[in-house]
Amino acid sequence: MASFDFRAWARRAADWSVDYLASVRSRPVRAQTAPGSIHAALPALPPQEGESMEAIFEDLDRLILPGMTHWQHPRFFAYFPANSSPPSVVAEFVTAAMAAQCMLWQTSPAATELEARMMEWLRSMIGLPASFAGVIQDSATSATFAAVLTARERALSYMSNTAGLFGTTPLRAYCSAEAHSSVDKAIRMAGIGHQNLVKVPTLGPMAGIDVAALDDAIREDKSAGMTPFLIVACLGGTSIGAVDDIARVADVARRHGIFLHVDAAWAGSAMICPEFRHLMRGAEAADSFVFNPHKWLFTNFDCSAHFVKDPKALTYTLGLKPAYLRTLGLGDNEVPGVTDYNEWSVPLGRRFRALKLWFVIRHYGVEALREKIRGHVAWTRELAGLIDADPNFELTSTPVLALLTFRWRPAGLAEDDPALDDLNARLVEAINDSGRLYLTQTRHKGHFVLRFQVGQTETTREDVLAAWDDIRTIAASLPR
Structure with a gap:
């Protein structure tokens, strides 16, 4: 034009x-x-x-x-963040201008090799061992789907992609009742059947999976002639931030020869802070691990870091190399960073996602990124103390990192009063209609509760404290 x-x-x-x-x-x-x-x-x-x-x-x-809805608003406390930052936005400008399709090494060597290096940076930042290799997916949902498919193929000796699932013994997957719905979705899309996803109960203040019950379920399914093939461990569940004991889950997976995938979509970013890494103890024994820099590492959506112990298992599952996609002269040589990442993903087409990570990590440096996350966690803990001290409100789960849940329970109302669910539903709607802050809800132990997560890039302690003042003011204005 x-x-x-x-x-x-x-x-x-x-x-x-x-x-x-x-x-x-x-x-x-x-x-x-x-x-x-x-x-x-x-x-x-x-x-x-x-x-x-x-x-x-x-x-x-x-x-x-x-x-x-303004996800970059400092008083966005809903869902989990999809936080951005100025260097990430600038990188997206550049990425859009180049408009490269980065499906193969030869279609943009710099994109592929930068992605390889950025995944190495992220791996070291969160403390995963060098035995993991990484790829940037569009979302944790895609990474979990890839893990389900890889686990399925491994359990069936890589034959189901060829012969299909007809005539095979039923495959069984396991996760806690707190696992994200993306696990359910992946099981459906992989042809496993939703009835073959076993939701194991949770226990303890962190709502972690009952490891003994998990082991029992696997043994029972084996005795019934089924094929247990996958366990998904939860590190920072969406509802209340549930954390499984990954080390104990890994022991179960190892004993039974089952693929272990760790979903740390939100909480994984906090693992750049060494003081939080006790939450991921045992992750080094997993077969795959995912977290989203686009949730809490100040990098524009979409950017999901997917690490795998055995890249060949992933590429045997997802990879195809027709003649028109082969890089002539490269062959199967193992050259550092020279990878056709389309074989690691469900889509053939791939955006240049690594550039924004490069901009963000270089601009801030790891220590400044840590300080941002530490601030979010500290302010959440402070808010938890204020809620706990208020006679008209109560915490409804153990705060995890920068996430807590609570509800309004005016003095005089019993814990199981049926009016509380409606009261809190009206409260969250009034809060969000006010436009001053944004919260979402969940159900925990049968109750309607409010979620509050701190993670937006420009949020301050003052924003968190002002939000608490608004919540109390709005609650006091509602008819009971």
Whole structure:
């Protein structure tokens, strides 16, 4: 388009981005629009003639921005963070400009070799041994799916990709009741069947998997002629931050010859701080391990670090090399960093995700990244103390790193009062409708409870304390 002034509009987009991040604190955290209102405001048919960029930017501000939930808001305390940072955003600008398809080493050697080095950096940052190799996936869901497929193939001597699952003995997978729903999804997509995912009870203050019950379940399934093939251990579950005793789970996996995958999607970033690594004790014995720098390491979504003990098991499962994807002259030589990462992933196409990691880690340095995470954990612990001391509120699970759950229980209401669930549901909606902060909910031990996680890049201690003041004020204003 000859009339398109790329330089001018690229500068406009950069200025818009800087202004947005500078003003995001003043916006309602959760979108305040009514369902369907944005869809109704957009034309039913596409324009037949091109429109000006000026008009498009005007509609960006008028139509789109009011309908966005602002994940980079300092008072975003919902779900888990998808936090970003200025160096990561700059890297994404560059990545988008190059628009490289990084499926093979030869399609962008720098992208492949930088990815290999970044995974080595991350591996050392969280204390995994050098026996692990890594790949950047789009999400922990994809990494877990890859682990399920690899475990399935290993259990069936790599024959199910060829012959299918027909006629095989039922495969059985195991995880705790606190494991993320991505495990359920992966089991379904892998053709295992949801009824073959065994949800083992949890126990203790960290809601870890009952290891004795896990061992019993595996023995019973073996006696029934089934094939146990996978255990998924949880390090920082989404609901309440549940943490399994990975070392004991690994012992069970080793005794029974079962593939062990560790899902540390959120909490794995905190492992860059040595004082938190006791939570991952035993992870060195796993077959695969995943965590998301896009959750709590200040790197734009999507960027999931997937480590595997045996890369060949993964590539035997996912890899295909038709003639048109072969790199001539490379053969099967093992050259450091020279890898066709499409064979490590479900999609063939791959974005240049390593660049933003490179920008972020180099810009901050490991120690500054640690200090950010330490701050989030410290402020969460302080908030837990305030909640515990308030006669009208109660903690409902043991705080884990930068996540806690709590509920409003006004003085005089019994712990099992059926009115409490409705009371807390109305509270979380009133909090989010206020626009001043954003929380989400879960169910724990049969109760409706509120989740509070600290992890947004620009969040401060003052934001956490102000959020607590808002929660109490809003609760006091609600009719009981």
